[in-house]
Amino acid sequence: MPNPTVLDVRSLNRATLARQLLLDRSALPVHAAVGHLCGLQAQEPQEPFAGLWSRLRAFDPAELSDLLTGRRVVRTHLMRRTVHLLTAEDVLAWRARFDTMLRQRVLGTYRRELTGVDLDELAAAGRAVLADGEPRSMGELARAVAARWPGPGSRPLGEMLIAALIPAAQLPPRGLWRTKGGVRNLPLSAWLGREIEPLAEDDRPLVRRYLAAFGPAATADLRAWSGLAGLPAAVKAVREELVVFRDERGRELLDLPEAPRPDPGTPAPVRFLPAFDNAILGYDDRSRIIDDAHRGLSVAGERVVLVDGRVSATWTVDGAAVVVRPLRRLSRPERGEVAAEGSALAAFLSDGESDRVRVETP
Template sequence: MTTDSPASATAGQVLDRWSLNRALLARQLLLERHELPALAAVEHLVGMQAQAPTPPYIGLWSRLAGFAFDDLATLLSEREAVRIVLMRGTLHLVSGRDALALRPLTQAIADRSVRTGNGRDLSGIDLPALEAAARELFREPRTDKEMRALLAERFPSGDPELLNWASRTAIPLVQTPPRGLWGKSGLARHTTLESWLGRSPEASLDRGASLDRMVLRYLAAFGPATVMDAQHWSGLTLLGEVFERLAPELVTFADENGKVLYDLPDAPRPGPGVPAPIRFVPEFDNLTLSHADRARIVSEEHRKRLFTVNGIIRAAVLVDGFVHGMWKHEKKRGVATVWIELFEPVSDADREGMVEEGTDLLRAAYPEAKTHEIEFL
């Protein structure tokens, strides 16, 4: 973690967006690259959103010194890391032990989706019977097509698509490799968390996990933050009660709008003048998703360009700590390319920094490419 003193802010102080920006970057391992094993970094970040297979690789490369893309592929193949639906009801990359700890805490999100149907009519479905049957079928990795066929045999009067959706939502499922491995492809297959980790159903989840511990970990990775920020990150409600319970262990600040910010007493809060390097942040990175008020990382004007109407969160370029553009990458016919679209002008030094950082990223991601190119759109 950064060595900047946490004492640069005092309890009750108003923290402007620059101070919050530097605190967030420090917690997110983006002020400097850190000498951490990939699994330790994933746990510190309380997981990485992974609804697209490859962004966590780039997210870890941007945060860690000496990270090799094979490091994460090995963790997934050896089942030390898994991809499972957790916070906000979205797919996250987490360690196996965090999957066991966080899923019971976020199960309420899945239960709410099934209970309400998310606009779907589940009234004719025997949900307990469906869950029992699906859990048995998911002991082996299954594609959606396979599950629709198998569930149609057992529930011939039901809509196979609806049956599969309800099953996948209610049961803790892991998306298995080769899906999620860098450079690999394949259909998405799912199996139960207990089957993948080799546990009995009774021991498959950490029943001792607590919301208190989850909130403290959120603050360590994303604070200082409001109650609404924590609820936005987690997808859970009524966390105000948790913050009230934790209040004696926390310090409080205020943002520029007068909202109360909670934080861990000894967490890093470097001053607003601490330099922030050029960084390439991948699609769906929790850096841009985990606060109700995102002004600490992206302006509202730029957020509208970064977040699309169909739920895609584009990859972002950070300049002096804030989103200043978006980028994408591709390897085609032996040429690996990063395209950068800036939202506003930057200095020549910053453009040179983007070229250097982008070239290093391409060399790490596509070492077999004949050439590595940076293009500004």
């Protein structure tokens, strides 16, 4: 068997941009884009709008709001125990597979507080409270069962119930465009009118979906994106239908044969990414898109700017202006492109009231 082709960092970068709809803005409908991306990181409620604006042509934020109120996309805890925006179909199909991981992650934070709490009994008590169909905050649900478990406190009880034991949807107005709203939860099955699918014995579809949106990737990258440890069997089962590469560090990378892997010389336009974007967080080795020196930005909630496909600046909003803070010296053409894209973003975020952008000196 010949040695696998080595893909350099730039080749991996362009493949990632293509899969993440960041090389060319896509004409996909919003629902299809959310599905293709395997969901969007959404613990900050307004961030998915900027993420989709950077990925889709003529993105209308009202479309995403309508999908939320129409119960076709949903906000819920899933990958890595973080809040994601997913299609209803995906969350119903995937949620059972993530159940054990979600419990373990909450216990990893609150094991001492939850010692002696029977989690099955806690889940049953929480479901009984929510059976009246009334949405509740995490704190309200925790306080409703606290008389039975007075020791742990409301935060550990609430997080275990909402982030792990009871598959729950965060209801609108949370997550609607330019709307503020507290977190109110209902069981997913009650909100979507459909039951969560039983635990699937075959994880191969999940592996294929990840590679379609993030490949070429290593099994460690798949684990970092999902938070799941039990996927080696699925990778082994699907391996014969995949192509194999290696990166410059010698890691084995797997991919779908027909997935796009653009020429590394393909120009990459400036793109503004929201906080916690999965184009960065969806990998264990993030060197394809962000320098190791700046890796902490991706987990600190910084919004970042891609220049030539790599994280090269951060951005914030000051009043109605987008403010860009470069991480390196930008060439004059790069500054011009950053300013133009930032101006367009400012107009989007302000509903056309401002196109002001300020690119600072690094």
